[in-house]
Amino acid sequence: MKPAFTLFFILFLSSMIAQTTITGTVTDNKEIPITGANIYLDGTYDGSSSDENGTFSFTSSETGQQTLIVSFLSFETYYLLKEITDMKDLDIKLKEDVNSLGSVVLNAGSFSAGDNSKTSVLTPLDIVTTAGSAGDYIAALQTLPGTSNVSEDGRLFVRGGDANETNIYIDGLRVFQPFLATTNNIPTRGRFSSFLFKGTNFSTGGYSAEFGDALSSVLLLNTIDEPDQEKTELQFINVGLGGGNTQKWKNSSLSVNAFYINLKPYQDIIEQRVEWIKPYESLSGEAVYRHKFDNGLLKIYGGLNYADFELIQEDINVPEGANFGLKNRNLYLNASYNGSLGNDWDITTGASFANDYNDVKVVDTDIDDDENSFHLKLKLRKRFSNRFKLNLGAEQFLNTFSETADSPDFDTFKTRYSNNSTAIFTEANVFFSKKLAMQIGARGVHNELLDYTKISPRASLAYKTSSKSQISLAYGDFYQAAKNDVLKYTTTLEPEKSSHYILNYLYQNNGRTFRAEGYYKTYDNLIKFDTEFAEFDSNFNNTGDGYATGVDIFWRDNKSIKNLEYWASYSYLDTERNYKNYPNKATPNFAATHNLSLVTKYWISDWKSLLSTTYNFASGRPYNDPNTGVFQNQKTKTFNSLNFSWAYLISQQKILYFSVSNVLDFDNVFNYQYSNTPNANGDFARRAIKPNADQFFILGFFWTISTDKKDNQLDNL
Amino acid sequence: MKTILITLTFFTAITLNAQAGYEKGMTKAFDLWEQNKTDEAINLFERIARAEKENWLPFYYAAQVHVFTTFEIKDAKEIESRLKKAQDFLNEAKTFSKDNAEILIVEAMLNTAYVVYNPSVYGMTHSAKVEELYQKAKALEPENPRAMLYHTEWKMGGAKFWGKDPKAFCPEIEKAILYFEKEANHDEPFYPNWGMNQVERVQQNCK
Numbered sequence: 001m002k003p004a005f006t007l008f009f010i011l012f013l014s015s016m017i018a019q020t021t022i023t024g025t026v027t028d029n030k031e032i033p034i035t036g037a038n039i040y041l042d043g044t045y046d047g048s049s050s051d052e053n054g055t056f057s058f059t060s061s062e063t064g065q066q067t068l069i070v071s072f073l074s075f076e077t078y079y080l081l082k083e084i085t086d087m088k089d090l091d092i093k094l095k096e097d098v099n100s101l102g103s104v105v106l107n108a109g110s111f112s113a114g115d116n117s118k119t120s121v122l123t124p125l126d127i128v129t130t131a132g133s134a135g136d137y138i139a140a141l142q143t144l145p146g147t148s149n150v151s152e153d154g155r156l157f158v159r160g161g162d163a164n165e166t167n168i169y170i171d172g173l174r175v176f177q178p179f180l181a182t183t184n185n186i187p188t189r190g191r192f193s194s195f196l197f198k199g200t201n202f203s204t205g206g207y208s209a210e211f212g213d214a215l216s217s218v219l220l221l222n223t224i225d226e227p228d229q230e231k232t233e234l235q236f237i238n239v240g241l242g243g244g245n246t247q248k249w250k251n252s253s254l255s256v257n258a259f260y261i262n263l264k265p266y267q268d269i270i271e272q273r274v275e276w277i278k279p280y281e282s283l284s285g286e287a288v289y290r291h292k293f294d295n296g297l298l299k300i301y302g303g304l305n306y307a308d309f310e311l312i313q314e315d316i317n318v319p320e321g322a323n324f325g326l327k328n329r330n331l332y333l334n335a336s337y338n339g340s341l342g343n344d345w346d347i348t349t350g351a352s353f354a355n356d357y358n359d360v361k362v363v364d365t366d367i368d369d370d371e372n373s374f375h376l377k378l379k380l381r382k383r384f385s386n387r388f389k390l391n392l393g394a395e396q397f398l399n400t401f402s403e404t405a406d407s408p409d410f411d412t413f414k415t416r417y418s419n420n421s422t423a424i425f426t427e428a429n430v431f432f433s434k435k436l437a438m439q440i441g442a443r444g445v446h447n448e449l450l451d452y453t454k455i456s457p458r459a460s461l462a463y464k465t466s467s468k469s470q471i472s473l474a475y476g477d478f479y480q481a482a483k484n485d486v487l488k489y490t491t492t493l494e495p496e497k498s499s500h501y502i503l504n505y506l507y508q509n510n511g512r513t514f515r516a517e518g519y520y521k522t523y524d525n526l527i528k529f530d531t532e533f534a535e536f537d538s539n540f541n542n543t544g545d546g547y548a549t550g551v552d553i554f555w556r557d558n559k560s561i562k563n564l565e566y567w568a569s570y571s572y573l574d575t576e577r578n579y580k581n582y583p584n585k586a587t588p589n590f591a592a593t594h595n596l597s598l599v600t601k602y603w604i605s606d607w608k609s610l611l612s613t614t615y616n617f618a619s620g621r622p623y624n625d626p627n628t629g630v631f632q633n634q635k636t637k638t639f640n641s642l643n644f645s646w647a648y649l650i651s652q653q654k655i656l657y658f659s660v661s662n663v664l665d666f667d668n669v670f671n672y673q674y675s676n677t678p679n680a681n682g683d684f685a686r687r688a689i690k691p692n693a694d695q696f697f698i699l700g701f702f703w704t705i706s707t708d709k710k711d712n713q714l715d716n717l
Numbered sequence: 718m719k720t721i722l723i724t725l726t727f728f729t730a731i732t733l734n735a736q737a738g739y740e741k742g743m744t745k746a747f748d749l750w751e752q753n754k755t756d757e758a759i760n761l762f763e764r765i766a767r768a769e770k771e772n773w774l775p776f777y778y779a780a781q782v783h784v785f786t787t788f789e790i791k792d793a794k795e796i797e798s799r800l801k802k803a804q805d806f807l808n809e810a811k812t813f814s815k816d817n818a819e820i821l822i823v824e825a826m827l828n829t830a831y832v833v834y835n836p837s838v839y840g841m842t843h844s845a846k847v848e849e850l851y852q853k854a855k856a857l858e859p860e861n862p863r864a865m866l867y868h869t870e871w872k873m874g875g876a877k878f879w880g881k882d883p884k885a886f887c888p889e890i891e892k893a894i895l896y897f898e899k900e901a902n903h904d905e906p907f908y909p910n911w912g913m914n915q916v917e918r919v920q921q922n923c924k
Contacts, residue, residue: 035756036756036757036760037760038759038760038763038764040760040764040767040768042767043767043768044764044768045738045739045742045764045765045768046764047760047761047764048760049756049757049760049761069767071763073795073798073799073802074798198842228842228845228846228848228849229845229848229849510793605878608879608880649879651879652875652879
């Protein structure tokens with residue numbers, strides 16, 4: 001009987017243990033009651049939810065020191081260690097979780113695309129379904145404000161800066177030749193297939209200390225961490241064909257793709273302004289391998305690209321035209337590792353390597369150049385708390401360039417140099433509250449070849465003015481070393497410098513976004529020379545300067561009209577610079593004062609069709625007319641283009657795609673080339689520089705083969 | 718001997734008490750959920766989960782209530798916060814139970830919630846995930862009735878979108894019913910066995 005008695009006694013005892021009542025109120029820092037917060041004693045079932053007045057009460061049989069935990073969605077979890085008997089009439093104030101939705105975001109200067117960023121203005125799909133982009137993610141970014149429409153070039157011209165002032169990064173590592181090799185007036189496109197990327201961050205100014213050697217802008221592309229599923233993709237288009245395959249294993253995956261482009265059949269049918277001797281032909285292959293470790297992720301990317309073309313370029317000074325041929329081979333490797341070191345330390349490290357080889361023939365000059373570039377980077381991030389994070393890192397760039405030029409006019413001319421630089425950076429991220437955040441950092445760089453050391457401060461501040469709007473400010477200094485075209489003739493130059501001052505206003509409400517940004521940018525130490533082009537006998541100096549100021553407006557609305565998404569961008573730009581061989585400060589040809597883009601995407605479910613249109617407008621572009629005697633004071637007529645694309649989903653995995661650029665056949669002029677010598681009347685004759693075809697047609701068929709029969713390639717178009 | 722017996726009895730009593738507490742707690746949480754006190758139910762599941770340490774079930778149910786709740790609400794911020802929290806709970810559940818078909822099914826529903834709430838942003842990226850998760854769940858438990866039923870519903874949604882006849886998938890509902898009937902009672906208390914009452918709703922597509 002005794003054990004039974006003991007059992008009874010124990011059970012009796014446990015129900016007799018004194019109960020303590022715990023009471024209190026949960027509010028936010030403005031004393032507004034929080035309903036539904038979870039209040040409990042750590043390690044026990046004892047707890048309760050707060051009611052509509054924020055009050056709670058529950059009993060517990062625990063004794064002594066206990067930890068009380070209070071948690072609620074989008075607030076930081078609260079811990080209180082106290083004697084349980086003292087847990088009465090508690091006044092608990094929860095702090096808002098600064099990492100949650102609705103927090104202020106440091107976004108001055110930048111646009112992000114992706115589904116995980118709080119201020120994304122574009123989705124990944126937008127980038128590729130934009131009419132006129134023809135699957136090129138760079139072309140889609142040109143519909144954002146802050147970029148100038150320079151459609152004969154294809155690269156990014158940001159806020160009065162030329163295309164060399166933008167750097168592109170994949171997974172934080174430099175891409176050295178992001179664009180396909182081309183020549184004057186033949187627009188280029190991004191070298192990488194857009195389906196590899198999950199997120200894009202395009203900064204038009206004031207960007208982080210992590211990045212440098214770019215006066216105007218950085219474009220950050222992040223590759224996919226884990227592909228959704230195994231699949232095979234086939235693409236057939238009127239200018240080429242391609243295929244890809246993705247395989248997945250438990251902790252790793254591999255994607256490979258290849259693409260072949262040949263413009264010959266197309267150009268045989270559609271008339272071109274340029275006489276092609278050998279139409280553009282290219283073969284490219286890419287592979288990405290990803291491996292997940294317990295505490296990190298390794299990604300290895302490799303791309304190889306070969307392109308070949310030859311044409312006769314019109315030239316007013318050479319009546320028979322100038323023969324230009326190019327063979328390019330580009331290899332790019334990028335390996336990055338991102339992982340946790342424990343104790344709230346994260347590491348991001350990696351290396352990229354590029355080998356770029358060009359064999360160029362201009363009339364009877366033969367130029368071969370070969371360039372090897374390395375980027376090594378290590379970045380550490382320490383999270384001290386949700387509200388304070390510190391980044392620090394170091395990077396090394398190694399670059400060797402060699403060129404051999406052969407011409408009947410001169411002997412073989414050889415150039416070779418190594419351009420190495422080292423940089424360190426640090427940046428602190430501080431959230432004072434959910435409403436106010438700051439990022440402050442600095443970057444130091446030493447360039448061995450040009451023998452300079454520069455330190456550039458960067459800062460940005462953001463303040464949430466209401467639940468739907470915020471304002472932010474950014475400031476930064478930026479340095480950029482001279483490029484190959486100058487470095488091969490001189491190595492005694494200072495870096496070019498710019499400073500950005502940015503004020504941004506952002507309003508987001510239920511599918512509608514309004515963004516306005518004003519900026520002022522100064523340029524110093526711009527490189528000048530005294531010949532028509534940079535040449536071996538040019539005299540170079542750093543006496544150039546300039547400025548750019550303007551306003552960028554962006555409006556996006558996904559809600560007002562069913563099945564229609566649209567955005568509109570407007571940029572006002574006032575810029576002048578004195579650089580290269582300019583006799584005085586003037587607005588360069590690439591900088592139109594007004595740029596406007598209107599992008600629409602309309603989904604017709606009955607037709608299973610996505611119809612997209614993009615309208616681009618730019619005011620007249622400045623050009624120089626030697627007949628006037630004033631440098632660069634003329635303007636071309638306005639630029640207009642309406643692009644249209646139609647994606648028809650035959651079935652879930654088969655898409656038929658058609659697109660045409662410049663549907664209304666506007667006659668656009670980018671610039672004028674004037675004769676070097678006046679004619680008998682003393683006038684300089686001219687030639688209009690126009691697109692080499694007014695319209696471009698694409699017809700394609702995209703087929704995805706996967707086990708689930710769901711996926712398709714709409715996101716590749 | 719007596720001491721051993723007493724000690725033994727003592728420990729049994731303690732565990733019995735703890736076990737009783739767990740069952741009482743879980744039962745209460747289900748009651749709250751039934752009474753539509755969703756947040757209180759989630760809070761209780763979370764409390765149990767934190768106290769139990771290595772049990773995946775309370776995390777699983779806390780996540781499930783969040784996911785189901787988002788199908789009823791409109792506020793974008795609340796939907797995103799709940800789905801984020803639900804994913805956190807599922808991740809915790811996964812640390813205690815790897816390769817668990819039930820967790821994958823709720824994760825598939827969580828991703829479905831994203832697609833339903835904002836197709837233009839999440840349609841492309843999350844649809845493939847939903848599909849993959851159902852496939853994985855079925856690979857682990859080919860006769861799981863919930864995997865069968867909800868995967869079928871998802872496929873029917875796709876067929877409707879593509880202007881095809883969702884009835885093509887009706888035989889799969891029959892299979893799900895069969896699996897529900899066959900579903901044995903699990904040894905583990907509160908092991909998921911829900912879903913039978915949803916059959917009728919999904920069958921609407923077959924009329």
